[in-house]
Amino acid sequence: MAPADINILFYNSLRIRMFEERIIELYPSDKIQSPVHLSIGQEAVAVGICRPLKITDWVFCTYRSHAYYLAKGGDMRTMMAELYGKATGCCHGKAGSMHLASPEVGLMGSSAVVASTIPHAVGAALAAKILNKDQIIVAVFGDGAIDEGVYHESLNFASLHSLPVIFVCENNGWASYSHFKTRQSYNICDHALAYRVPATHIAEGYDFNKVCDIFSEIVTQVRQKRSPAFVEITTFRYMEHVGTGNDYANNIRDHAELTKWQSKDPLINDKTRIAACRAKIGREIDEAVAFAEKSPWPGRDQLLSDVI
Amino acid sequence: MSKQNIVYNDISSASEGKVMTYREAIAQTMRQALHDNPKVILIGQGVDDHKGIFGTTTGLINEFGAERVIDTPLAEEGVTGIALGASLNGLYPIMTHIRADFILPAMNQIVNLVAKYKYMFGGLFEVPMLIRVVIGRSWGQGAQHSQSLQSLFAHIPGLVVIMPSSSQSVLEAYPYITGRYRGPVISFEHRLMYDLKFNVGMERVGKQPMTSHRIREGKDITIVATSIMVMEALRAANHLSRVSDIDCEIIDLHCASHPDKALILQSIAKTGRLLVADTSWKAYGVCSEICRLICEHSPSILNAPVTTLGMQPAPCPTAKSLEDMFYPNLRDLTDAIATLVKSKNNHGVPLPDEKSMADVYKKFKGPF
Numbered sequence: 001m002a003p004a005d006i007n008i009l010f011y012n013s014l015r016i017r018m019f020e021e022r023i024i025e026l027y028p029s030d031k032i033q034s035p036v037h038l039s040i041g042q043e044a045v046a047v048g049i050c051r052p053l054k055i056t057d058w059v060f061c062t063y064r065s066h067a068y069y070l071a072k073g074g075d076m077r078t079m080m081a082e083l084y085g086k087a088t089g090c091c092h093g094k095a096g097s098m099h100l101a102s103p104e105v106g107l108m109g110s111s112a113v114v115a116s117t118i119p120h121a122v123g124a125a126l127a128a129k130i131l132n133k134d135q136i137i138v139a140v141f142g143d144g145a146i147d148e149g150v151y152h153e154s155l156n157f158a159s160l161h162s163l164p165v166i167f168v169c170e171n172n173g174w175a176s177y178s179h180f181k182t183r184q185s186y187n188i189c190d191h192a193l194a195y196r197v198p199a200t201h202i203a204e205g206y207d208f209n210k211v212c213d214i215f216s217e218i219v220t221q222v223r224q225k226r227s228p229a230f231v232e233i234t235t236f237r238y239m240e241h242v243g244t245g246n247d248y249a250n251n252i253r254d255h256a257e258l259t260k261w262q263s264k265d266p267l268i269n270d271k272t273r274i275a276a277c278r279a280k281i282g283r284e285i286d287e288a289v290a291f292a293e294k295s296p297w298p299g300r301d302q303l304l305s306d307v308i
Numbered sequence: 309m310s311k312q313n314i315v316y317n318d319i320s321s322a323s324e325g326k327v328m329t330y331r332e333a334i335a336q337t338m339r340q341a342l343h344d345n346p347k348v349i350l351i352g353q354g355v356d357d358h359k360g361i362f363g364t365t366t367g368l369i370n371e372f373g374a375e376r377v378i379d380t381p382l383a384e385e386g387v388t389g390i391a392l393g394a395s396l397n398g399l400y401p402i403m404t405h406i407r408a409d410f411i412l413p414a415m416n417q418i419v420n421l422v423a424k425y426k427y428m429f430g431g432l433f434e435v436p437m438l439i440r441v442v443i444g445r446s447w448g449q450g451a452q453h454s455q456s457l458q459s460l461f462a463h464i465p466g467l468v469v470i471m472p473s474s475s476q477s478v479l480e481a482y483p484y485i486t487g488r489y490r491g492p493v494i495s496f497e498h499r500l501m502y503d504l505k506f507n508v509g510m511e512r513v514g515k516q517p518m519t520s521h522r523i524r525e526g527k528d529i530t531i532v533a534t535s536i537m538v539m540e541a542l543r544a545a546n547h548l549s550r551v552s553d554i555d556c557e558i559i560d561l562h563c564a565s566h567p568d569k570a571l572i573l574q575s576i577a578k579t580g581r582l583l584v585a586d587t588s589w590k591a592y593g594v595c596s597e598i599c600r601l602i603c604e605h606s607p608s609i610l611n612a613p614v615t616t617l618g619m620q621p622a623p624c625p626t627a628k629s630l631e632d633m634f635y636p637n638l639r640d641l642t643d644a645i646a647t648l649v650k651s652k653n654n655h656g657v658p659l660p661d662e663k664s665m666a667d668v669y670k671k672f673k674g675p676f
Contacts, residue, residue, distance in 0.1 A: 058397070091430030101429045108396060109429060113420045119386045120421070123393025123401075130349065130375055131398055150416075153386025160381070306431035307465050308491045308566075 009047050009208040010266065010273050015281045016043040016067045017267050019076065022285050023066075023083070024244040031293075032083045034096030039067035041206075041238035043267065045170050046071040048211025049138065052219045057136045058106045058124055060117040063098040064170075065110040068140060074102035080288035086295035093298040094306075114175075115141060115148035118167070122154045125163035129226065136222055137165045144175030146191075147183050155195045158228040166222055167192070167230045170205070172237040177252055192230035205235030206265045236261040328508045330501040333475035334364040334440075337482035338402065342372045345400060348486060351378040351391060352404030352440075361404050362442065362502050384410060388417035388439075392425065395435040400486060408441040408496060409452045415460075422492045423466030438485050439494045443535065443587060446500060446631065451623035456588035458534070459597070461494050462565040468493045468518055469565040471587075473538035475506035477562065480517040489518070496564075498536045498587070520568035522575065526557035528649045529581040532572060532598050534561045537585040537617070537641075543660075544642040552657045554649050564594055569601055573609065576602060580611030581648050585641060590618040615648050617641060 020038045027036070039046065046067035050059065053072070061068045069079055074090065082089030083097050090102055098112040108124065111117045121139035128135040145151050146169060158165050169188060173180050189199035200218060204210050211233060218229050238258065240247050247253040262268050328336075341348045350365055350372075356379045360366030369377040380387045384405070391401035405411050411418070418439070425435045444453040462469040468491060472478045478497075485493045515521070523538065524545055533541040538560045545556035557575050561567050576582050582602065586594040595616035602610060617636040625631055636644075639659050646657040 060393075089430070091428070091432060094430045095428055099428050101432055103432055109425065109433065111421060113416060116389065116416060116421055119389025119417070120393035120396065122386075123390035123395070124397040125393070126390060127394040127397035127399045130394075131347070133397070135397075137393075137397075150383075150385045150389060153381065153383035154389070156381055157383065157386060157390060306427050308426070308468060 007273075009044075009051060009212055010270070011277050011281075012047045012051075012071055013043040013208050014267055014274060014277050015284070016046065016070050018278070018281050019070060019285055019288075020066060022289065026289070027244045032097070033085060034083055034098065035063075035242050036066075036083070036097045036244065037062075037064040037242050038239040038244065039064055041236045041261070041265070042170055042172065043067050044208035045168075045205050045211055045233050045235050048208045049140070049168055049215055051212045052216040053106070053136065053138065055106055056134075057138065058108045058121070059138045059140060060108055060121045060124070061100070061110040061140050062114070062117065062142065062145070063110060063112040064142070065100050065107075065140075066097070068110075069100045069102060069107055072102065072107045073105035074100070074107055076284060076288045077291040080285075080292040081295050084292040084295070085297065086292055087298040087302065088291070088295040092302060094302075115145035115151050117141070118145060118151055118154045119157075121165050121167075122158045122163060125158065125165035125228075126161060129161070129163055134223070135164065136219060137163075138168055139165060140168045140170065142175065143169060143171040143173065143180050143184070143188065144178075145169070146188055147175070155192060155197060155228075155230070159195045159197050162227045164222050164226045165228045166218060167197070167228065169230070169232045170235050171232050172235050174237060174241070174253075176241040177247070188232050189230070197228050197230045199230040199232065202231065202233045204264075205233045206261065208266075238262075325507055326509045327505040328475045328479075329503055329505050330472075330475050330478065330497070331363050331503065333478040333506075333508065334482070334497065335366070337478060337486070338365055339368060339371070340483060341400075341402065341486040342368060342376060344487065347398055348400045348402065349376045349378060349394065350402050350404070351380060351387060353380050353382060354406065355379060355404055361406055361440075362499070365404070384413035385417050388414040389421065391437050391439075392417065392422055392435050395437050396425075396433060401437045402486065403437065403439045405439070405441040407453050408443050408457050409455045411439070411441050411457065411494075418461070418467070418492075418494075419464050423464045426491065427466055434490045435492055436490045437492050438482070439492070440497060441494065442497045442499050444499050445536075445635070448626045448628070448631070449624065450626040454624040456496065456535070456586075456619070458496050458564045458588060459593035462594075462597070466492070467565060468563065469496070470494075470518055470563050471496045471498075471535040471561070473533075473535050473560050473562065474501075476508045476510065477517075477560070479508055481562075484517045493518070496535060500536055501539070504539075518563045518566065520562050520571050521560045522557065522571060523560050524556060524558040526555040526579065528555045528579055529557065529583060529645055530572070530575040530579045531556055531558045531583045531585060531645070532561050533558060533585040534564065534594055535587045537587055540638055540641055541585055543638055544645055547638075547642055547660050548645060548657065552646065554646060554657065556645060561594065561598075567598075567601075569605070572598065572601060573605055577606070577609045580609065582610060583615045583617065583645060583648055585617045585636070588618055589621060590616050591621065593618065612648060612651060615644050617644060
């Protein structure tokens with residue numbers, strides 16, 4: 001990997017973190033009236049996944065999609081406006097935080113119903129195959145989604161029809177407040193292999209270089225073989241499931257584990273690079289906030305538009 | 309009756325002109341859709357087998373190949389989501405469920421995703437697709453092969469729900485939907501009509517085919533009917549025209565989600581009486597919705613209380629003796645019309661000697 005690329009990965013990861021930290025600052029003002037599911041701690045996964053993808057490759061996401069929106073190249077100003085519920089938002093204020101989309105960069109939708117976009121990725125890959133498009137589709141979901149039946153249906157169909165789709169499981173170990181040990185009787189990668197989908201586990205979800213390197217290989221394979229792949233990336237959600245608080249005040253999770261993970265997090269520990277990037281990113285976020293603040297609300301003419 | 313001749317002649321004179329069964333009409337539109345647009349795919353459990361969704365997709369695999377005529381795992385939710393993704397990426401999926409009941413495992417995708425994919429993202433996306441489901445009836449279909457679930461879906465903004473009541477209705481609606489319409493449509497076909505021959509070729513001009521149609525003009529009563537109940541209403545109207553002076557106007561609701569409200573209101577303003585005949589339960593359904601329409605707009609146009617006919621408020625029983633009571637038959641319908649028009653129970657109008665609809669339609673060759 002070229003050094004220049006490493007800087008971009010770092011910069012993009014920090015950009016996501018600082019954006020979400022700004023959300024935390026703004027949240028008490030109620031200017032953002034939308035449930036936010038923050039990716040803080042998981043940014044490196046989104047950046048490492050999106051970097052090897054072409055703009056024509058598609059990503060389908062979840063309600064925790066701020067990181068993917070930015071990593072895939074979505075416009076920060078229209079994203080902030082969307083969080084504010086403004087007419088200039090990427091979805092004209094009808095989506096909010098949980099339904100971000102930006103088709104011009106290949107972010108094709110985010111759903112607040114767990115696992116529900118996974119089959120969309122498979123269907124898009126089916127179309128890519130039938131219509132002979134040189135395109136890879138990525139389904140991003142958490143370990144909670146693997147509990148859902150539709151995940152299994154999707155994996156089976158993708159394997160059966162040999163479709164160019166990559167299933168990316170961001171495994172932070174928690175579905176809201178339910179730990180995976182109370183939910184899953186199987187190993188996630190072994191299970192994917194049972195569907196004859198090659199599975200890779202990346203344990204260092206904080207390491208954007210490693211995620212990017214391994215995922216680049218997988219992208220190359222899928223592009224050549226036109227068949228599915230599965231990637232599980234162990235990561236760490238610093239914040240609570242939804243909102244701007246955390247799970248440590250109530251002893252839901254062990255604070256020592258957070259400290260241990262954070263000791264490896266470059267977005268905390270690489271002080272030199274952080275100092276070099278902060279000012280520029282801060283200005284971009286300031287501009288996005290200003291844009292959102294001054295944008296108009298959607299009006300009555302928007303209420304019933306685009307229903308059918 | 310000259311009035312019958314000027315209207316939509318689905319079954320009134322099947323011996324003249326071109327006739328086509330409901331099954332043939334659907335099969336023709338399926339083949340045509342695949343032929344006309346290489347981006348159309350047919351996807352569903354059994355679309356490629358020898359029975360081919362009651363003969364509506366038979367042989368299409370040979371003509372268009374397994375890549376476009378796709379048999380699926382038993383995974384209704386997943387396959388519906390796959391259809392959505394395929395639609396986003398340029399294909400036009402036609403999905404099939406041989407019973408309407410089997411769409412229920414796909415409710416999450418249909419209600420949470422398909423219906424909302426355009427609005428929720430501020431109009432960034434369109435997900436055109438046709439979902440065909442078949443309402444079952446008779447021969448012990450029982451509780452889970454007989455449901456007529458149009459109101460569940462018509463309730464949800466973002467979906468268009470149609471109920472083709474004849475071959476002509478299919479021939480008009482399906483090519484329009486698969487060829488020109490850019491949103492998701494759920495079509496409730498009726499199994500009992502598959503073998504029936506209808507007149508075709510008298511295209512209704514000036515209206516897009518996803519709305520309601522007046523199919524019989526009359527002055528005494530407006531009957532708003534759906535699916536196979538449209539045929540029942542026609543049979544009742546024809547009987548009454550022979551044995552009485554009762555003159556029925558019939559509106560084929562056709563589009564349960566987006567009916568032609570003005571047409572319905574105008575008709576009732578003329579006749580002063582309304583009977584709604586639906587294939588499903590009455591509560592919170594088409595019957596209730598048409599009543600809401602009148603109540604909200606102009607209740608004063610009614611000269612009498614509304615009468616509604618639908619399934620009994622129970623799951624569908626399997627025993628024939630019970631099933632025959634579960635559905636309203638021609639006699640019930642005719643009696644209800646005469647009672648409403650004559651404003652009394654002992655109206656004296658001779659009623660048809662009716663066996664169950666299933667018995668009649670199995671032997672039905674048309675014309676009426």
